[in-house]
Amino acid sequence: MSSPPPKPAPPPRRAFTAPLLRRESIGESYHVLSFDLPKGLIAQAGQFVMVHGQEWGQAPLLPRPMSLLTSGTAPSLLIKVVGEGTRRLARANPGERFQLLGPLGRGWRPLSPGKRALLVAGGVGVAPLLYLARELVAQGRRPVVVYGGRSAQDLPLDDELARVAELHVTTEDGSRGRRGRVLVALEELLTSDVEVYTCGPERMMAAVAERCREAGVPCEVSLETPMACGYGVCLGCAFKTTEGGYAYACVEGPCVTAERVDFTQHAAVGKAQGVAP
Amino acid sequence: MSSPPPKPAPPPRRAFTAPLLRRESIGESYHVLSFDLPKGLIAQAGQFVMVHGQEWGQAPLLPRPMSLLTSGTAPSLLIKVVGEGTRRLARANPGERFQLLGPLGRGWRPLSPGKRALLVAGGVGVAPLLYLARELVAQGRRPVVVYGGRSAQDLPLDDELARVAELHVTTEDGSRGRRGRVLVALEELLTSDVEVYTCGPERMMAAVAERCREAGVPCEVSLETPMACGYGVCLGCAFKTTEGGYAYACVEGPCVTAERVDFTQHAAVGKAQGVAP
Amino acid sequence: MSALGVEVGGLALKNPVLTASGTFGYGLEYDDFFDVAELGGICTKGLSLEPRLGNPPVRVCETPSGMLNAIGLANVGVERFCVDKLPVLRARGVTVIANIFASSVEGFVAITERLEAEAGVHAVELNVSCPNVTHGGIEFGRDPKLAAQVTAAVRRATRRPVWVKMSPEAGDLAAVARACEDAGADALTAINTIRGMAIDPETRSVRLANRTGGFSGPALRPVALRIVWDLVSAVKIPVVAIGGIGTARDALEFLLAGASAVQVGTASFVDPLAAKKVVEGLARYCEAQGVSVRELIGGVRSP
Amino acid sequence: MSALGVEVGGLALKNPVLTASGTFGYGLEYDDFFDVAELGGICTKGLSLEPRLGNPPVRVCETPSGMLNAIGLANVGVERFCVDKLPVLRARGVTVIANIFASSVEGFVAITERLEAEAGVHAVELNVSCPNVTHGGIEFGRDPKLAAQVTAAVRRATRRPVWVKMSPEAGDLAAVARACEDAGADALTAINTIRGMAIDPETRSVRLANRTGGFSGPALRPVALRIVWDLVSAVKIPVVAIGGIGTARDALEFLLAGASAVQVGTASFVDPLAAKKVVEGLARYCEAQGVSVRELIGGVRSP
Numbered sequence A, B: 001m002s003s004p005p006p007k008p009a010p011p012p013r014r015a016f017t018a019p020l021l022r023r024e025s026i027g028e029s030y031h032v033l034s035f036d037l038p039k040g041l042i043a044q045a046g047q048f049v050m051v052h053g054q055e056w057g058q059a060p061l062l063p064r065p066m067s068l069l070t071s072g073t074a075p076s077l078l079i080k081v082v083g084e085g086t087r088r089l090a091r092a093n094p095g096e097r098f099q100l101l102g103p104l105g106r107g108w109r110p111l112s113p114g115k116r117a118l119l120v121a122g123g124v125g126v127a128p129l130l131y132l133a134r135e136l137v138a139q140g141r142r143p144v145v146v147y148g149g150r151s152a153q154d155l156p157l158d159d160e161l162a163r164v165a166e167l168h169v170t171t172e173d174g175s176r177g178r179r180g181r182v183l184v185a186l187e188e189l190l191t192s193d194v195e196v197y198t199c200g201p202e203r204m205m206a207a208v209a210e211r212c213r214e215a216g217v218p219c220e221v222s223l224e225t226p227m228a229c230g231y232g233v234c235l236g237c238a239f240k241t242t243e244g245g246y247a248y249a250c251v252e253g254p255c256v257t258a259e260r261v262d263f264t265q266h267a268a269v270g271k272a273q274g275v276a277p
Numbered sequence C, D: 001m002s003a004l005g006v007e008v009g010g011l012a013l014k015n016p017v018l019t020a021s022g023t024f025g026y027g028l029e030y031d032d033f034f035d036v037a038e039l040g041g042i043c044t045k046g047l048s049l050e051p052r053l054g055n056p057p058v059r060v061c062e063t064p065s066g067m068l069n070a071i072g073l074a075n076v077g078v079e080r081f082c083v084d085k086l087p088v089l090r091a092r093g094v095t096v097i098a099n100i101f102a103s104s105v106e107g108f109v110a111i112t113e114r115l116e117a118e119a120g121v122h123a124v125e126l127n128v129s130c131p132n133v134t135h136g137g138i139e140f141g142r143d144p145k146l147a148a149q150v151t152a153a154v155r156r157a158t159r160r161p162v163w164v165k166m167s168p169e170a171g172d173l174a175a176v177a178r179a180c181e182d183a184g185a186d187a188l189t190a191i192n193t194i195r196g197m198a199i200d201p202e203t204r205s206v207r208l209a210n211r212t213g214g215f216s217g218p219a220l221r222p223v224a225l226r227i228v229w230d231l232v233s234a235v236k237i238p239v240v241a242i243g244g245i246g247t248a249r250d251a252l253e254f255l256l257a258g259a260s261a262v263q264v265g266t267a268s269f270v271d272p273l274a275a276k277k278v279v280e281g282l283a284r285y286c287e288a289q290g291v292s293v294r295e296l297i298g299g300v301r302s303p
């Protein structure tokens, strides 16, 4: 496995306040929120923001980490409702003001020359991968995507994805695409000329990473550890590394090479996602 | 001073949840909120509700006591913004759900036969008095009202009041009506055939009560002590009585005869009102 | 026993949901709302030998996700409780835990003896942990020896279960807990409020006339849960949990940590039906998961 | 001295707003946000003699208006701090309070001695109150004798001001405070987190891998304020307040209660500019009211 090209330096981080521009709901559970940010938020695919409602007061207290779906003057997020913070985001009305801190962390590493990108998304994990897919298409490097969910309802933005990628869908209940988990579709796509990027439930990513290791294919994962600050000071977002110690997902990640992550130890599970491996 | 007729028994208390029907803002500080309650809330003038937003979560934690402006199937409240809870009320949108607990406490005592009602309102204290004024008019006993505020902006619903009562306005800055505090207008109206009802800042009520005592005129005040429960279990709403002990504003009040209130001791000041005596 | 039934130191409760002392009056204030006999039980407002007027106002204020109170144990006194309140509760079949408070061991015994003369009291809860009175509140709860003395004396004065309510401010709470256990307590209840304070920067004055007050509500819950967890492993007698419990989810946290029952406090101020809703929520949870509350107690897993 | 300037046990601060240890990294993470030299000072993440990896995840979770953390004092160690971080802070003119931690008196002294070799450290803050480590955290802060020993030993090892950070879990905090004062502390800082816990009823497991964690944030503020108020009357040395401070209003509560300065903690997670905004808010308040911060300290009125 040749070492992939290094990541470019991330753009500067800012604390923005911005009104909600639009909320588009995809069923009850998924919502795309875009914000009105004339100054523009410059980011890289795979980076995230910490978002906090100015109306929330002191509960929910902490901002919530959310991958950027798009950046620019109307940056957007894909929200899955799992608890109080995401519920509030899902009910926000245009005009309501939010604090956005970002862009944070390190995005996806660049695709190596001559390689094809294989993206493996689980449920709401699609957000940073759709960002990546659009960027790859802009570079003329249309990716292949495997997108899995429990059922047809757990595949938000699948239409957007189909527009920019060769899309393979799996659902556990067979209500859409192939029945089963993402691994069933991955098998035949895991050729030696691909590099894998994955985001979704931790157990899914662990299984994908393991298959990539076996296949000798580079794999980049996006970690969803609980986070308090998002910018490297609380040390709450630790994940166990294969080197033995801990690394911090908000500054060294969320996108890291799967080889660094000790998934056997990694208890910092993002339970927010709808798909098991 | 003959003893006034006894108060009728209050209607049963209920915990309602209801969506906001309408919010009408009167400048930045004052807002009339009405709720959609097909079952109807039956209440007496001077009673109050505890109101809590179902979206508030755990902060603001406690419901806020608010005098009823009207009851029935679209009960309404007049809100003055003073802190976090009233700020949230002031920004609520139609459809947002609230818990209303009520009607609570004891309303105004009935006007004695042959007497005329003189209502003395300070700022947002107008709410339970406008309710009373409308009720008196329905009984063919149009009241006289003295309504005071710091300036013309602090006289919400003065137009409504003018429709049902002979209205005397005072403002401290002279921007409307007579310059000065309510006492200046009270003087000439305090004849022996009136009974006084007052609600407003505590120091205003204390001054009005004192003048009524001197004039030998019955005076009923509506107390705004801090409250946690509103229905008699927390014992937080104590006010010092002239008998020596404490009484509880949420069950024995908020409307009580001024004679019972030891204003010299009464630290449970409602700071929410915009008018000093 | 139904899926919800529990036993707390010899006392069978139809469900594990009680109401906390001082947050539910004497249980007679709920007639318009619901039948309080549906609850596992109610703890009365703290009773003293003589009626008490309580502290001057302001007595309550709100803090982030919590509140402060300095009521000062205002209550009608044990005599009026026995004459005016208890007969009604008894007639309705309410399980009554009498929360009592005194400034001396003899005082605690005298109140217990007065209650002993009445039917319809199911347990006595000793408040040795009130932060809002100058004499004989919290010091009993801070010192293992004093706590044991009070417990033993009350133990001798009644055939009923004796519960001791723990102060979160004891330096070595496990020692106090074990002392109460050894002195014959049937259960521990925890926690009472922690002393707090608030200042209004506008007026530059303290918000409560008493200066400090007891801190309660959801904000307190993580601390209460940790203390309950500590106590469960410190003693063999059951622990009844209190502190920020307002939903079935909250109650489950404490049951899983090992509490045998829970008390709903400040949440009743937010919604008078809170305790009833906790019972209903637990019933739904047990039904959905096919478990009884008894199986849940202490069932927390480590990650 | 400007309207905002204060003096804390011999150390002049340009304003009374510091950042709390463990909530502001090493002060070098803010380059994109603001110049941290504008603050009264920063307290570093707790430094140990050797680097520490900290606890396994999950390390943080949210609670009503607060949070729990069980970081386990992960830090780069005093050596790397002196080599990598301190020179940058010094060059920028940041007032640096080194928060240090060890499991023995000798350990505290060794770290202090290493820091003594460097310029640019303005005071040493002894963390004798960390709830999240198995050895040598909180026990020093619970026992007046141990607290005094650590304080005296560090006192002898440095010419710099020594601040001791109080554990809210000491049974008799005033005794610990006086012991530290007598042993030569220049200031006390209070409070560190209180131990708390949270359980996920869905998975029936504890939320933090360490089971318990330190409770912080706005929820804690009323308890912190009461403890600071108690300490201010217990000792003559200055008290630096910590606990749920995130706005100028919050800071005013503590200054009025008698704190000589404040530390912004968890609030920096919500907004990296929180501490700077507290400074600006205090400046506006002092200007509007025509007072200096020094006049406000201890200026609370009783009702």
Ligand SMILES: Cc1cc2nc3c(=O)[nH]c(=O)nc-3n(C[C@H](O)[C@H](O)[C@H](O)COP(=O)(O)OP(=O)(O)OC[C@H]3O[C@@H](n4cnc5c(N)ncnc54)[C@H](O)[C@@H]3O)c2cc1C
Pocket (backbone or CB within 6 Å): A048, A060, A064, A065, A066, A067, A068, A077, A078, A079, A080, A081, A082, A083, A084, A085, A086, A087, A124, A127, A128, A223, A224, A225, A226, A227, A254, A269, A270, A271, A272, D062
């Ligand atoms: C770098 C990063 C990017 C993310 N991107 C997205 C995204 O694009 N869209 C999206 O919907 N979600 C995303 N998440 C997850 C999202 O942050 C959490 O779902 C959210 O914080 C939950 O908040 P809540 O208040 O709704 O739930 P809570 O009430 O806080 O928790 C509900 C459940 O979610 C779990 N949870 C809490 N915090 C997190 C967390 N930080 N990560 C994972 N699980 C958590 C809890 O353990 C609990 O089981 C991302 C997380 C990270 C770290």
Ligand SMILES: Cc1cc2nc3c(=O)[nH]c(=O)nc-3n(C[C@H](O)[C@H](O)[C@H](O)COP(=O)(O)OP(=O)(O)OC[C@H]3O[C@@H](n4cnc5c(N)ncnc54)[C@H](O)[C@@H]3O)c2cc1C
Pocket (backbone or CB within 6 Å): B048, B060, B064, B065, B066, B067, B068, B077, B078, B079, B080, B081, B082, B083, B084, B085, B086, B087, B124, B127, B128, B223, B224, B225, B226, B227, B254, B269, B270, B271, B272, C062
């Ligand atoms: C029986 C009764 C009827 C009331 N009717 C009305 C009404 O019709 N319209 C209206 O706008 N307000 C009314 N109030 C006052 C209203 O309840 C308070 O203004 C409100 O609770 C403040 O909440 P907040 O969260 O906005 O402010 P907070 O942040 O809680 O407090 C802001 C300021 O208001 C003071 N305050 C807090 N609670 C009360 C209280 N219960 N009473 C008085 N002052 C308080 C605080 O000391 C502080 O100075 C009534 C109060 C009572 C007791």
Ligand SMILES: Cc1cc2nc3c(=O)[nH]c(=O)nc-3n(C[C@H](O)[C@H](O)[C@H](O)COP(=O)(O)O)c2cc1C
Pocket (backbone or CB within 6 Å): B234, B235, C020, C021, C022, C023, C045, C046, C047, C069, C071, C073, C099, C127, C130, C165, C191, C192, C193, C214, C215, C216, C217, C218, C220, C242, C243, C244, C245, C263, C264, C265, C266, C267
């Ligand atoms: C207003 C109020 C009054 C209280 N009075 C008493 C009391 O009389 N006796 C007692 O043992 N505890 C009393 N408590 C403490 C509660 O019973 C309970 O221990 C505490 O409030 C924590 O629970 P919570 O967070 O659910 O409210 C009182 C609490 C409040 C808020």
Ligand SMILES: Cc1cc2nc3c(=O)[nH]c(=O)nc-3n(C[C@H](O)[C@H](O)[C@H](O)COP(=O)(O)O)c2cc1C
Pocket (backbone or CB within 6 Å): A234, A235, D020, D021, D022, D023, D045, D046, D047, D069, D071, D073, D099, D127, D130, D165, D191, D192, D193, D214, D215, D216, D217, D218, D220, D242, D243, D244, D245, D263, D264, D265, D266, D267
């Ligand atoms: C994530 C985190 C890490 C902390 N680490 C330390 C530490 O290393 N040393 C220390 O003395 N205090 C530490 N603390 C305690 C804080 O300095 C502060 O005392 C506490 O959080 C209360 O203040 P707050 O409510 O403003 O956060 C830490 C707190 C948090 C939340």
Ligand code: FES
Pocket (backbone or CB within 6 Å): A226, A227, A228, A229, A230, A231, A232, A233, A234, A235, A236, A237, A238, A248, A249, A250, A251
């Ligand atoms: S989230 Fe705070 S250090 Fe990563």
Ligand code: FES
Pocket (backbone or CB within 6 Å): B226, B227, B228, B229, B230, B231, B232, B233, B234, B235, B236, B237, B238, B248, B249, B250, B251
């Ligand atoms: S507000 Fe609770 S008793 Fe009156």
